[in-house]
Amino acid sequence: MSTHQVIEWTEAGHTHDARWRSENQTPPPRRVTTADDRMTADTAYRLACEGTALLWRGDYRGARQLLTAMARRADRGPRRPRPRRAPAASPAEAFHQHRQAQSRRARVLGMLLIPLDGDYGVPLRRAPDVRQACEEAYGPADGPSVTSLRELLGLIGAHEWRKKGVAVPALGGDRIHPHYGVFSPVRGEYVDLVAQAPLPDTPPPLAYDIGTGTGVLGAVLARRGVQKITATDQDPRALACARENIARLGLTEQVDVVQEDLFPPGRAPLVVCNPPWVPARPTSPVEYAVYDPDSRMLHGFLDGLADHLAPGGEGWLILSDLAEHLGLRPRAELLAAFERAGLKVLDRLDTRPVHRRATDPGDPLHEARAAEVTSLWRLAAG
Numbered sequence: 001m002s003t004h005q006v007i008e009w010t011e012a013g014h015t016h017d018a019r020w021r022s023e024n025q026t027p028p029p030r031r032v033t034t035a036d037d038r039m040t041a042d043t044a045y046r047l048a049c050e051g052t053a054l055l056w057r058g059d060y061r062g063a064r065q066l067l068t069a070m071a072r073r074a075d076r077g078p079r080r081p082r083p084r085r086a087p088a089a090s091p092a093e094a095f096h097q098h099r100q101a102q103s104r105r106a107r108v109l110g111m112l113l114i115p116l117d118g119d120y121g122v123p124l125r126r127a128p129d130v131r132q133a134c135e136e137a138y139g140p141a142d143g144p145s146v147t148s149l150r151e152l153l154g155l156i157g158a159h160e161w162r163k164k165g166v167a168v169p170a171l172g173g174d175r176i177h178p179h180y181g182v183f184s185p186v187r188g189e190y191v192d193l194v195a196q197a198p199l200p201d202t203p204p205p206l207a208y209d210i211g212t213g214t215g216v217l218g219a220v221l222a223r224r225g226v227q228k229i230t231a232t233d234q235d236p237r238a239l240a241c242a243r244e245n246i247a248r249l250g251l252t253e254q255v256d257v258v259q260e261d262l263f264p265p266g267r268a269p270l271v272v273c274n275p276p277w278v279p280a281r282p283t284s285p286v287e288y289a290v291y292d293p294d295s296r297m298l299h300g301f302l303d304g305l306a307d308h309l310a311p312g313g314e315g316w317l318i319l320s321d322l323a324e325h326l327g328l329r330p331r332a333e334l335l336a337a338f339e340r341a342g343l344k345v346l347d348r349l350d351t352r353p354v355h356r357r358a359t360d361p362g363d364p365l366h367e368a369r370a371a372e373v374t375s376l377w378r379l380a381a382g
Contacts, residue, residue: 007146019145024284029053037062041069048111055113060127067112067149074105092327110148118143133159137180170195176216179241183289185216189351190274190318193376195220200314204269210262215242222254232260262300267310273301274318279328302341306381315379325368346378
């Protein structure tokens, strides 16, 4: 029996229903009305703020224009004056306020809905062919459905990234092709750290890449001459993505991608992990690579590392200190976690991010981003 969620609406006096698709597990809206190109942006925004979803029946490009207009209104805020919110008392409060604002914005903009036919076709004028993008994210089509335009645009963007790929200088400019919901290595500083750090052997015969994602770090280690890499992940999308990238790069003889929760059995001279950097709750699939609730993956890696290192081996933890600048995880807490896990620090390699938001003074978290440093901690069993 199917357990998927269903969205219902009334149109031309008849009740209709379809499968509801939401990758971030947003429940289907309770109130739905149909809308088309005659609806103004002010009316659409007001209805969305009141909790009424708009199932689009007009021109597809008109829906995109309407979403852009709604976004402008969401960013501008209400026209009625409200008491000015006091400045955040701390970086942590600023972060939580920013996340709350993002959540409110996403909720309102997610009220503009797009119908999908049984084969993922969009039955609207001037609609693009999104069938492959939807199948890559949702799997094989299984009947008519409805999703938000915002989510659909995310699927289309992910499909384009998957086709184009991301050039990785540490791989000689070869490209990594991220799948939907798998974090893209667009922030190359952490990849460069793994490409530059001194290997514990020349080179080690075996390495583990924990939480491999796209497989980029396993590929870098293979190109550096590590004879065998076991790359682990527990997300089916990440496993498929890593296997595809490793095969495309011709590294299947060196890199074995396996499904594991953190460590595979055994010990290795080198164990590498780039866990999510910020201890917060993710709200979408791709955010699981950024937000780590209660630092669960970080602590899981540290607590199990000593038992999976070969004698004289090293564990490489690649971690941004953004959480420290946001007041979410003090440096002392990280160092105490090393000590509790029976680990000692051999060295630390640092680099500064060069992504656009690090230099954008208009970013709500600019002060923390401007101070951010990404580090590769070389750890050994104490």
